Amino acid sequence: MKNIIDSELAKLIFKDLSKYKLTLGFLLLNVIFAITVVHWAQLNRQMVIQQDVLLQQRDDIDLRWRHLLLEQRSLAEHSRVESIARNRLGMKRPTTDEEVVVTLP
Template sequence: MPKKIRQPHLAIEVLRDLGKRKLTLGLLFLNVLVAIAIVQTSHLSRQQIIQQDSLLREKDNLDLEWRKLLLEQRALAEHSRVMHLAEKKLNMHWPSADEEVVVRLP
C-alpha cells in the first residue's frame, strides 16, 4: 500500500506562521490604531473649526446689532427730541420766571 502523504491543514499553518511573526503583527495592529486615531482627531478638529467659525459669525452679528442699538439709543435720547415729545405728548413746557419756585433747605 502506498504511503499516504499528509497534507498540512491550512488554518493551522497560518496560525503557526502568525505566531512566528508576533512583532510584525503587533506593529501592523499598532499602525491601524494610530491611523484610526488620526482620522478621529482630524474629524474632531474640523468640527471645532466649523463651530468656531459659526460662533465668530454670531459674534459679528451681535456686534453689528449692538452698534445699531447704540445709534438708536443716542437718537432717542437726543435733547431736542425729548423736549419735542415732552411738549407735544405731555403738554410740558419750560416754566416762566413767575412759575418758578425756589425751595431752600434749612
C-alpha cells in the same frame, strides 16, 4: 479531502503568524494609530466648525448691540425730548415769574 486541505492551510497560516509576531504587532499598532489620527482629525474639524458658528453669533450680537446704541442715542436727543414734551404733553419752559426756588432749612 477538502477538510484536510483546509485544516492544513489553517495550520500554515497560524504557523506563519506565530513566526512573524513582531511584524503583526507593528501592523496592528499602525492600524490603531491610523484610526486614532482619523478620530482626532474629525474632532478637530467639528471644533473648528463650532468655533466658526460661535464667532458668527458673536459678530451678529455685536452688530445688534451697535444698532441698539444708535437707536438709544437718537431717542435720547435733547431736541427730540423737548419736542415730545411740548407737543404731546403740552409742557413749556417756565418764565422767571413762574420759577419757584426751593431751599432746604
